[in-house]
Amino acid sequence: MVKLSTKGRYGVKAMFDLAQHVGEGPTSLKSIAERQGISEHYLEQLISGLRKAGLVKSIRGAQGGYLLGREPDKIRIGDIIRVLEGPIAPTDCVSEEAPEICSKAEFCVTRTIWEKVRDSIADVLDSITLETMLEDARKIESERSLYMYYI
Amino acid sequence: MVKLSTKGRYGVKAMFDLAQHVGEGPTSLKSIAERQGISEHYLEQLISGLRKAGLVKSIRGAQGGYLLGREPDKIRIGDIIRVLEGPIAPTDCVSEEAPEICSKAEFCVTRTIWEKVRDSIADVLDSITLETMLEDARKIESERSLYMYYI
DNA sequence: TTTATATCTTATAAAAATACTCGGGATTTG
DNA sequence: CAAATCCCGAGTATTTTTATAAGATATAAA
Numbered sequence: 001m002v003k004l005s006t007k008g009r010y011g012v013k014a015m016f017d018l019a020q021h022v023g024e025g026p027t028s029l030k031s032i033a034e035r036q037g038i039s040e041h042y043l044e045q046l047i048s049g050l051r052k053a054g055l056v057k058s059i060r061g062a063q064g065g066y067l068l069g070r071e072p073d074k075i076r077i078g079d080i081i082r083v084l085e086g087p088i089a090p091t092d093c094v095s096e097e098a099p100e101i102c103s104k105a106e107f108c109v110t111r112t113i114w115e116k117v118r119d120s121i122a123d124v125l126d127s128i129t130l131e132t133m134l135e136d137a138r139k140i141e142s143e144r145s146l147y148m149y150y151i
Numbered sequence: 152m153v154k155l156s157t158k159g160r161y162g163v164k165a166m167f168d169l170a171q172h173v174g175e176g177p178t179s180l181k182s183i184a185e186r187q188g189i190s191e192h193y194l195e196q197l198i199s200g201l202r203k204a205g206l207v208k209s210i211r212g213a214q215g216g217y218l219l220g221r222e223p224d225k226i227r228i229g230d231i232i233r234v235l236e237g238p239i240a241p242t243d244c245v246s247e248e249a250p251e252i253c254s255k256a257e258f259c260v261t262r263t264i265w266e267k268v269r270d271s272i273a274d275v276l277d278s279i280t281l282e283t284m285l286e287d288a289r290k291i292e293s294e295r296s297l298y299m300y301y302i
Numbered sequence: 303t304t305t306a307t308a309t310c311t312t313a314t315a316a317a318a319a320t321a322c323t324c325g326g327g328a329t330t331t332g
Numbered sequence: 333c334a335a336a337t338c339c340c341g342a343g344t345a346t347t348t349t350t351a352t353a354a355g356a357t358a359t360a361a362a
Contacts, residue, residue, distance in 0.1 A: 002153045002272055004241045004265070007347065012261050029309040042351055061359025077264060088157045107291055109162050109284045113228060113275075114155070119154060120271040121330070124264075133260045135326065140258055157321065179337065193322055199339075210329020213336040 002117075007084040009036050010047050015080050019072045019130040020054065020137070026058075026065030046084060053083040072134055078125035088125070090117045153268075158235040159247070161189050162197050166231050169207065170223045171288070177216030185238075197235060204234040223285060229276035241268045268287040 013036045021027045033040040047066060050056045050128065052073065054069045068075065069146075087094035093102050094114040105111055164187045172178045180198065185190040199215060201207045205220045219226065233239065233247075240246035245255050245265040256262060 002155060002236070002239060002241060006152060006351090007349085008241060009261070012264070016261065026308095030308080041352065041353075044310080045351090046263060051310095057307060059359085060306090060307095060309045060357075062359060064308050064358085066309090085153070090153060091160060107288075109288045109291070109294070110160070110167065112287065113163070113284075115277075116275045117272055120275050121268055122265045124271050129263055130266075133264075136263065136269055137258075137260045142262070144258070156319085177337095181337080190322065191333095195339080196322090202339095209338060210330085211328075211346045213335050214331060217338090273325075288328085 010078050010083045011084040016098045017069050028065040049083050073129050073131035075130045076126050077128045088122050094118050158231050162231050162235040168228045170220050179216040224280050224282035227277050228279045237271050241265045245269050
């Protein structure tokens with residue numbers, strides 16, 4: 001329940017991979033797929049949507065690949081998820097986009113629960129950017145080397 | 152994405168319906184299904200799980216039906232959702248129950264995101280009980296009659 | 303200019319999950 | 333006994349997910 005599909009998970013992984021290679025020129029899909037353990041063909045479909053949404057830029061041809069469409073601190077996880085999985089919506093009646101109209105909506109008590117769930121998910125996803133993830137990764141890495149040092 | 156299935160939605164509706172009839176003796180599945188606009192046979196399957204989990208009690212035979220297994224303020228929406236949709240888990244690696252082991256878990260930055268999503272969903276669902284919903288419903292109803300009065 | 307490297311597009315499809323549907327059996331009340 | 337109700341398991345249609353595949357297009361480098 002309330003489960004992310006592989007689209008969202010793979011997409012975030014791929015975007016984070018791109019963020020880790022910012023400033024190194026275009027990154028090929030093949031290398032991302034290999035590092036992240038994702039089918040290249042499948043990832044192709046996902047990144048196509050990300051490109052159309054402007055979250056990544058593509059450079060075709062040999063030595064081509066993908067680049068982030070904006071600075072890592074300007075790309076929220078929520079942006080990625082919405083492109084790949086659609087609007088955040090635990091139920092259709094509280095979808096962020098074009099919620100399904102229900103005649104009982106005004107008096108519906110369950111509806112208010114789903115609204116709270118939707119907002120709490122959106123808050124989390126919109127509070128984290130690729131830059132946040134990079135910082136977390138750096139922190140984990142430095143803790144790891146500190147630990148290695150003491151062995 | 153991150154969508155509730157009908158199981159969770161119907162289940163919460165049915166449980167709320169039972170809460171609204173507390174103290175009136177057993178409520179038949181048929182009447183719940185009619186009021187909530189749910190297939191009776193389908194609801195039967197769902198309530199079977201709720202019964203096994205102790206969230207409802209059943210009384211068989213003519214004039215039989217279902218009763219809440221505990222006081223409305225002792226039944227959290229999260230309890231209902233977990234029975235019908237399984238543990239809260241935006242991804243398998245951060246499932247509330249038996250999370251899938253991943254060798255990279257310690258260093259995985261995406262994982263921490265899904266943990267935050269999971270916790271925010273659980274917090275919302277566990278902060279709302281059937282009693283909360285009854286209070287909300289009463290509030291809506293009183294506002295509604297006030298409005299009617301002024302017309 | 304040719305070749306290798308990539309992205310881009312569309313079509314197909316297997317597998318899994320979802321949402322029911324159906325039939326009949328067990329239990330209790332009147 | 334008959335009607336009302338819960339109980340249980342099997343079957344099924346639809347949708348979603350998760351790919352796989354083939355080939356077209358674009359570019360850099362040799």
